[in-house]
Amino acid sequence: MAWLLSFDSRNTRDAYRREIMRWFAFCTETGLEPLKARKSHGDVYKRWLELQAGASIPAKTMARRLSAVSSWYDYLVDEEVIDANRFKATRRPKVQRNRSETTALTRDDAHRLVAAADADFGPARLRTAAFIRVLVHTGIRVEEAIAAELGALGWARGVRTLRIVGKGDKPKIRRLPVEAAYALDRYLEDRARRAGVEVAELEGRIFVTDTGGRFYRSSASELVTRIGRQAGIESKVTPHVLRHTWASIAKDLGANPMDIKEALDHESLNTTMIYLHTADQLERDPSQLVAAAVE
Structure with missing residues (x-):
């Protein structure tokens, strides 16, 4: 329409x-x-x-x-x-603009999630491992991951790259970590073998179903949640949780907030700071300090 x-x-x-x-x-x-x-x-x-x-x-x-x-x-x-x-x-609920309801995973949980993806089973197990690593290692939106075409994979200045299309149909080149690239290569090699062609002859999107069909957002979200359960993570894991997780771990490892903002494709640094603020809000809660003082 x-x-x-x-x-x-x-x-x-x-x-x-x-x-x-x-x-x-x-x-x-x-x-x-x-x-x-x-x-x-x-x-x-x-x-x-x-x-x-x-x-x-x-x-x-x-x-x-x-x-x-x-x-x-x-x-x-x-x-x-x-x-x-x-x-x-119609009365709409009030939304707090300075915080997010999404909570990032801890670094240990993120490690367990990737390990669970690597240990997945079934004909799509290599796609699962590659897909989870791409989300966890780059923090891109799930829509960007499932829409990425095979031609979006490339090289620049000696590193692997992934071209994504962000909000407003704006293209962005992201660095693809070695571990994620390796998982992708294994998946694409297996996909090519099943199709009886060379990897270079594959066409369409990077991530497809095990029968070569379109990999929808709903299926991608269900996959992430399932792997979260298999990893033994208590809270529900969603693609957006992984985006917050990437930002949280990047911050903990000393990444510059402006670099995190650019990578996440946020228009405003305020949005990025919401991600970073909510990541450790439980740890920063002064309640334990007060309790210890009055014991």
Whole structure:
């Protein structure tokens, strides 16, 4: 639809498509004519989303879902399809801009995750090992990893590189660590062998299913979570957790915040600092100091 095409970023288009389809599912289930939506319908929609999730939804996620739907209605107003965006009055949860609800893994947990990926089983085990290493070692977004084409792999100044397309369809060249590159080479060699061709003859995206099909974001997220469980990590591991983890470990090892910002493709250093601030918030909590003082 034209509304989605109005966004420059492919990732934004994909995200907003998912949200508007979620809204349409709600409308179908409740018998609501979408063009007649009002504030009250938005309020009911929030409860419906929580029922679908089986739990409360993080404020940031809920706000993003409501904002996406409201954006569609704003577009309809601009196109004079409806006279006003009454959905916009739906009360959205307050989102704290100076912190993130995502908690990074410890360095030990990250090591266990990579080890679990290396020890995975099944026909896609080499892809699993390569995929997890790319996310953990580079901190790129999961959308960037699954969209990367084989032609994005290269060399520059003696190091392996990966060309990704970030937000706003902006290209960025990232250094590919030796360990991640080795895992990728093993995966691609196995993929070529299965296809009966040379590695140089492979086409399409880097990461595909074991049958050569498209590797979707949902499957990628499920894979990361499964490997997290196999690694014995108590909290749920998601691709975004791995992004925070990369930033946290980079900071602990002395990386410059500006270099971390550039690598993560953040527009603002403030966003990067949120990642770095929340990574060790439990360790920096003064509670233990106070408890020790009053014992």
